[in-house]
Amino acid sequence: MTETHLHGIVYKSTGSWYDVRLEDGQTIKARVKGKLKLQNLRSTNPIAVGDKVLLQDEAPDYNIVSVLQRENYVIRKSNKLSKETQIIAANIDLACIIVSLVDPRTSTGFIDRFLVCTGSYHIPTCIVFNKIDLYGHADFYNEIKALYNSLGYITIGISATQKHGLDELIALIQNKTTLFAGHSGVGKSTLLNALVPEAIQKTSDVSGFSGQGKHTTTFAQMFDLPGIGKVIDTPGIRDFGVVGVEDTELAHFFPEMRELLSQCKFNNCTHIHEPGCAVLKALEEGKINQGRYYNYVSIYNNEDFMD
Ligand SMILES: Nc1nc2c(ncn2[C@@H]2O[C@H](COP(=O)(O)OP(=O)(O)OP(=O)(O)O)[C@@H](O)[C@H]2O)c(=O)[nH]1
Ligand SMILES: [Mg+2]
Ligand SMILES: [Zn+2]
Incomplete structure (x- = not known):
């Protein structure tokens, strides 16, 4: 029976439609019709970018019938009131938490929650300090960077707009599937665009009023960056509630x-x-x-x- 099933990797998830890259290299649109064979995991999104799926060709549609066992995933509680959880991405080689110390500022509370999550799945994690062109006198930056280095975490300081520090980042993500996650407005999509010849993601200013990002990226999506690797750009998240760690x-x-x-x-x-x-x-x-x-x-x- 499984001969009729195709294998694919989820590249984009909108909740109702999924972009899936099939083994022959073509990307198709797929959906879930009927009941999905799931791992017993309650999440708002049963299928995440990076998931390996089995599909059936039911022309004109493709139907996702099951999600294969995940090697790892990054998951968070998305809301204080509900117990619902969100899988940010699955089957990644490296998680980059993109942070900024200004405009908008990322707290160590957010960073530490992310590190607990990726640590619990043994996912190698890098803290990417973006917007270093705005840091001015950099005492706090140097301090916080030294702290995380001393704990064994990889840190990189970059400026996506000035294309500073990108070589070091490229060396790190080479031939890997890398997740970019962080608050809205820290520059995840700007960074992605800086790694390719022509912009592939929309970006927008941080609001001058609130100093927060504008939630420009609305769906997680994986991109094949020629000569670099796969990068998953994700929507900005405000809170990172830790899930599944006793x-x-x-x-x-x-x-x-x-x-x-x-x-x-x-x-x-x-x-x-x-x-x-x-x-x-x-x-x-x-x-x-x-x-x-x-x-x-x-x-x-x-x-x-x-x-
Ligand atoms: N000064 C400075 N600004 C930057 C840098 N990187 C990004 N920005 C600016 O920050 C703003 C937000 O960038 P985005 O790339 O849209 O941020 P994002 O993290 O993708 O945000 P969401 O998609 O909402 O999660 C834009 O105005 C960028 O130009 C940087 O290194 N330095
Ligand atoms: Mg974005
Ligand atoms: Zn003790």
């Missing part, structure tokens, strides 16, 4: 805590109030960054959303 394992995804866990007095230590906690001791001694620890507690307490 309280008891959260500290494992903070590298500076992970290495201390065996030294805590209690093996079910939450590292928040227990006596004999090696994490609290390291914090007191200034060996753990306070902001990082604060973010740990905030994630532990499920304070995932801005009000």
Whole structure:
């Protein structure tokens, strides 16, 4: 029966229609008719960009009949009130969180939540600081970059508009499937455009009034960049609620805590109030960054959303 099935990779998802690249290289439009064989995962989008799918050719349409087991995915809780989750992309080799320290500013709370998510799937992750042309005196930038480097994360400073730092980024994403994610207006699409000869994505100014992005990109989409690799550009997200990481394992995804866990007095230590906690001791001694620890507690307490 499976002989009639075609294999494809989802390149774009609008929710009702999907652009799927078939094995022969052609891109077709497909949809889901009837019941989809799903992994048991409740998400607002059952099919994400990067998903490998099986399809049936039911001319004039193609019908997606199942989603193959994902190697990994980046998932977030999209809303405080509902339990719904959103898969941002699947089957990626590298996750780039595109951040800016100004216009709009990305908080370390957002960065740390993203890192917990990708860390829990062992997805190599790079923090891309964009708009460095706007940083002025760069003390804070240098500090934050050094912090994440010291924790073992890859960081890159770029300016997408000035095409600064792009060679380093290109070397990193070479021959990979890379996700670009981050707040609206940080320059994800501008960066994508900077990597190709002619613009392929729409971009727009950050609002002068609110300093926020305008949610220009509305659907996630994968692009084949000749000589570089595949890049998935995604719509800007405001909050990143952590999904699927148990309280008891959260500290494992903070590298500076992970290495201390065996030294805590209690093996079910939450590292928040227990006596004999090696994490609290390291914090007191200034060996753990306070902001990082604060973010740990905030994630532990499920304070995932801005009000
Ligand atoms: N100064 C400066 N501006 C930049 C840089 N990169 C992007 N921008 C500007 O930031 C604004 C937003 O860029 P976009 O590429 O649309 O942002 P985005 O992250 O794709 O936003 P969404 O699609 O809404 O998620 C545009 O006006 C860009 O020109 C940069 O390196 N420096
Ligand atoms: Mg965009
Ligand atoms: Zn502890």
